[in-house]
Amino acid sequence: MEEKNNLSLLKQKLKKDPYASFLGIKLEKVEKGYGKVSLRIKEDFLNFLGYIHGGLIFSLADQAFAAASNSRGKVSVAL
Numbered sequence: 611m612e613e614k615n616n617l618s619l620l621k622q623k624l625k626k627d628p629y630a631s632f633l634g635i636k637l638e639k640v641e642k643g644y645g646k647v648s649l650r651i652k653e654d655f656l657n658f659l660g661y662i663h664g665g666l667i668f669s670l671a672d673q674a675f676a677a678a679s680n681s682r683g684k685v686s687v688a689l
Contacts, residue, residue, distance in 0.1 A: 612683070616681075616682075616683035617640060617641070617642075617681060620640060620677070620680055620681060621637060621640055624637045624640070624673070624676065624677055625637055627673070627676075629669070630647075630669075630673050633649065633666065633669055633670075634649055634650055634652075635647050635648070635649050635669070635670060635673050636648050636649070637673075637677060640677045640678070640681055641681065642681050642682060643678055643681055643682065644677075644678050644681065645673075645674040645675065645676070645677025645678035645679075645681065646674060646677075647670060647673045647674045647677065649666075649670050672688070675688060676688075
């Protein structure tokens with residue numbers, strides 16, 4: 611029961627993340643040790659060559675990592 615409450619609280623926090631919201635990153639799923647996010651690509655996200663900017667890809671991966679690494683009820687950050 612405590613694990614469900616931790617995941618529920620984490621989901622609420624992740625959905626309110628200002629940077630992720632700014633980019634339009636959506637939390638699809640979070641489970642113990644697992645995070646899945648999605649993003650709709652906009653023209654503004656492309657670099658000068660017309661490819662998706664690497665910083666956007668990293669931000670998407672970072673948000674999924676944040677979900678997965680914090681899913682065990684213990685505050686975790688990347689170093």
